[in-house]
Amino acid sequence: xxxxxxxxxxxxxxxxxxxxxxxxxxxxxxxxxxxxxxxxxxxxxxxxxxxxxxxxxxxxxxxxxxxxxxxxxxxxxxxxxxxxxxxxxxxxxxxxxxxxxxxxxxxxxxxxxxxxxxxxxxxxxxxxxxxxxxxxxxxxxxxxxxxxxxxxxxxxxxxxxxxxxxxxxxxxxxxxxxxxxxxxxxxxxxxxxxxxxxxxxxxxxxxxxxxxxxxxxxxxxxxxxxxxxxxxxxxxxxxxxxxxxxxxxxxxxxxxxxxxxxxxxxxxxxxxxxxxxxxxxxxxxxxxxxxxxxxxxxxxxxxxxxxxxxxxxxxxxxxxxxxxxxxxxxxxxxxxxxxxxx
Ligand SMILES: [Zn+2]
Numbered sequence: 001x002x003x004x005x006x007x008x009x010x011x012x013x014x015x016x017x018x019x020x021x022x023x024x025x026x027x028x029x030x031x032x033x034x035x036x037x038x039x040x041x042x043x044x045x046x047x048x049x050x051x052x053x054x055x056x057x058x059x060x061x062x063x064x065x066x067x068x069x070x071x072x073x074x075x076x077x078x079x080x081x082x083x084x085x086x087x088x089x090x091x092x093x094x095x096x097x098x099x100x101x102x103x104x105x106x107x108x109x110x111x112x113x114x115x116x117x118x119x120x121x122x123x124x125x126x127x128x129x130x131x132x133x134x135x136x137x138x139x140x141x142x143x144x145x146x147x148x149x150x151x152x153x154x155x156x157x158x159x160x161x162x163x164x165x166x167x168x169x170x171x172x173x174x175x176x177x178x179x180x181x182x183x184x185x186x187x188x189x190x191x192x193x194x195x196x197x198x199x200x201x202x203x204x205x206x207x208x209x210x211x212x213x214x215x216x217x218x219x220x221x222x223x224x225x226x227x228x229x230x231x232x233x234x235x236x237x238x239x240x241x242x243x244x245x246x247x248x249x250x251x252x253x254x255x256x257x258x259x260x261x262x263x264x265x266x267x268x269x270x271x272x273x274x275x276x277x278x279x280x281x282x283x284x285x286x287x288x289x290x291x292x293x294x295x296x297x298x299x300x301x302x303x304x305x306x307x308x309x310x311x312x313x314x315x316x317x318x319x320x321x322x323x324x325x326x327x328x329x330x331x332x333x334x335x336x337x338x339x340x341x342x
Contacts, residue, residue, distance in 0.1 A: 009134055235249070
């Protein structure tokens with residue numbers, strides 16, 4: 001490990017300590033993490049952790065439609081940030097800042113210095129460099145309609161690595177439920193499907209160039225699904241033993257029906273990367289108390305990319321073929337084959 005790699009991590013850790021000392025909001029909220037209630041639901045071969053964290057109401061209930069966004073001051077632009085908010089530089093282009101409403105004991109928001117929209121493709125290689133320089137953390141990206149509360153200002157986040165269940169269980173889960181789509185000396189691409197409640201594509205490689213190339217291919221396939229703007233997704237990235245693991249969760253919905261329900265039926269869960277990883281943050285105590293395994297399976301089923309049409313008869317009646325998970329796997333395989341013949 002080079003000096004640069006470790007020095008960013010050291011600076012980031014000391015930024016947290018610094019902000020806890022001189023920013024009361026950060027101090028209170030990081031101290032509050034110690035009181036967060038948590039429970040674990042055991043599924044077949046994996047677990048989902050549910051937490052009650054009232055400070056996260058800002059993010060879960062954030063209005064992210066374009067009108068609301070255009071009418072509010074961007075909280076990632078320096079002129080609108082509290083005077084106590086400090087930052088360290090990454091790469092000359094990003095600021096690493098302490099997230100004042102944390103999920104993790106060390107939780108960073110990493111905005112681009114420029115106010116440009118949330119869109120991963122132009123920034124993917126920087127995600128790789130960032131995670132390489134932040135060993136011990138998972139770097140993650142929420143698409144503009146997949147949990148980002150600032151869809152108008154590009155940002156990553158980072159948090160303590162193994163707190164998100166998928167990060168510690170991915171090898172087991174990929175082995176148990178995964179379908180390898182491509183495997184050669186430079187990369188392995190695995191699809192992890194429905195037994196896991198949500199679906200993801202795992203890319204593993206030690207080469208940033210190879211990963212960028214295949215990630216671009218994956219995004220171009222996801223683009224064919226015809227969703228408005230960027231294909232809906234959450235992306236997690238870790239770097240360990242000289243290789244990256246990228247987990248891409250294709251999405252169909254921003255929020256489940258329970259989010260909009262009224263009274264007893266409402267569950268204020270707004271899935272982002274952290275939830276897709278298996279750590280569910282609920283800002284309301286009543287939701288934390290009443291949520292069941294069945295609710296979780298149902299919510300994941302709504303927000304993840306849909307299963308094959310045979311599983312949902314009403315979809316089969318539509319004229320256009322539905323670009324679902326089965327379609328995605330076929331399409332990725334065909335793109336990968338084409339490339340191998342180039
Ligand atoms: Zn901004």
